[in-house]
Amino acid sequence: MGAWSVTDALSPAARLALDEALERDMARGGFARNGAVAVIGDGALAAAVHGRFAASVRVFDEHTPVHTIAPDGCARHGLDAELVSGVTLVVGELPRTLAGVDEIAGLVARFADPDVLVVLAAREKDLERGMNDQLRDSFAEVSASRGRHKARALIASSPRPAPSPPYPRSELAGGLEFPIAAHGAVFAGTRLDIGTRALLDVLPAQLDAAALAAHPTVVDLGCGTGVLAVWTARHLPGARVIATDRSWSAVSSASRTAQLAGVADRVDTVHADAGEGIPDRSVDVVLLNPPFHDGRAVIDDMAHPLFRAAGRMLRPGGTLLTVYNSHLKHRGALERIVGPTSQVSRTPKFTVTRSIAR
Numbered sequence: 615m616g617a618w619s620v621t622d623a624l625s626p627a628a629r630l631a632l633d634e635a636l637e638r639d640m641a642r643g644g645f646a647r648n649g650a651v652a653v654i655g656d657g658a659l660a661a662a663v664h665g666r667f668a669a670s671v672r673v674f675d676e677h678t679p680v681h682t683i684a685p686d687g688c689a690r691h692g693l694d695a696e697l698v699s700g701v702t703l704v705v706g707e708l709p710r711t712l713a714g715v716d717e718i719a720g721l722v723a724r725f726a727d728p729d730v731l732v733v734l735a736a737r738e739k740d741l742e743r744g745m746n747d748q749l750r751d752s753f754a755e756v757s758a759s760r761g762r763h764k765a766r767a768l769i770a771s772s773p774r775p776a777p778s779p780p781y782p783r784s785e786l787a788g789g790l791e792f793p794i795a796a797h798g799a800v801f802a803g804t805r806l807d808i809g810t811r812a813l814l815d816v817l818p819a820q821l822d823a824a825a826l827a828a829h830p831t832v833v834d835l836g837c838g839t840g841v842l843a844v845w846t847a848r849h850l851p852g853a854r855v856i857a858t859d860r861s862w863s864a865v866s867s868a869s870r871t872a873q874l875a876g877v878a879d880r881v882d883t884v885h886a887d888a889g890e891g892i893p894d895r896s897v898d899v900v901l902l903n904p905p906f907h908d909g910r911a912v913i914d915d916m917a918h919p920l921f922r923a924a925g926r927m928l929r930p931g932g933t934l935l936t937v938y939n940s941h942l943k944h945r946g947a948l949e950r951i952v953g954p955t956s957q958v959s960r961t962p963k964f965t966v967t968r969s970i971a972r
């Protein structure tokens with residue numbers, strides 16, 4: 615058996631991106647060696663890139679907070695100008711959404727070295743034809759690698775002088791009184807999701823019914839663009855609101871949405887998995903519009919870690935308001951994990967429930 619190497623920890627897409635980047639950089643004379651390289655991916659890919667290029671590595675990992683320790687020779691960044699300024703190579707995994715690809719492409723074209731080479735890969739089943747077009751908006755040269763282990767890389771170079779406009783973008787939508795700000799990879803973008811709308815429709819009456827103290831703590835768990843958090847901060851001026859999500863794009867969007875609505879001083883944002891770090895039994899109300907699919911796969915119990923998180927952080931007697939697709943039948947799990955659960959509203963598409971924490 616051969617010795618373990620850091621590349622063993624990489625997904626087939628990350629490994630393909632790394633190999634393609636090495637080969638193509640070598641073909642242009644090893645330009646990226648000893649310079650700065652931006653990595654879109656996890657710590658294992660960042661460490662592998664550092665090992666192969668001996669370059670200083672800046673890494674953006676959507677699901678790891680920026681303050682988390684990075685591998686040697688690597689520094690964590692948000693998806694911002696500092697991540698890519700002056701880099702000659704961007705290597706990593708493609709975001710799952712077209713807008714996510716658009717955001718990275720525009721950022722790189724705007725701030726990287728004009729000779730930058732971009733090598734981003736994905737599983738073939740996650741690739742969409744439109745991703746090439748998104749890259750073409752910001753780069754004159756775009757091509758695809760050959761497939762390997764069911765993964766494929768998209769390669770871009772020659773940034774355009776007027777790339778795709780910057781993110782986060784913001785828009786007044788869905789009859790809200792404040793604009794929604796959104797990075798490319800965030801759920802629903804600058805639109806108001808119809809599930810979120812279903813929860814907003816019942817929220818004033820439910821917050822009244824919760825008979826809250828003067829300064830309640832409310833958590834928007836899995837906050838996306840922060841619509842529920844910001845709406846609540848405006849509706850309950852005495853409340854402390856926490857908007858939390860495991861995605862950097864979500865938390866950063868929520869922070870901007872709060873700023874645009876003038877409530878940034880009362881909406882704290884926390885980048886964490888399942889609200890980690892929010893103390894047990896410290897919260898009066900949790901608002902939850904949980905995920906129900908991973909990429910294209912619909913997974914019934916995907917919301918359960920968030921139900922457990924809500925049950926953990928709510929004080930006894932605290933309220934969890936959940937909206938979900940009616941076919942999911944989450945009520946039994948909510949009863950079991952959080953406490954007595956009743957139906958607040960139901961349409962063929964969406965159900966809203968109220969659970970009272972034990």
Ligand SMILES: C[S@@+](CC[C@H](N)C(=O)[O-])C[C@H]1O[C@@H](n2cnc3c(N)ncnc32)[C@H](O)[C@@H]1O
Pocket residue numbers: 801802807809810834835836837838839840841842858859860861864886887888889902903904905906919920
């Ligand atoms: C259906 S979206 C709802 C977003 C927002 N609350 C709204 O109503 O527009 C679900 C959100 O949960 C987040 N999420 C999924 N799993 C999570 C986890 N384990 N911890 C924190 N957030 C999570 C996703 O990143 C996504 O932003």
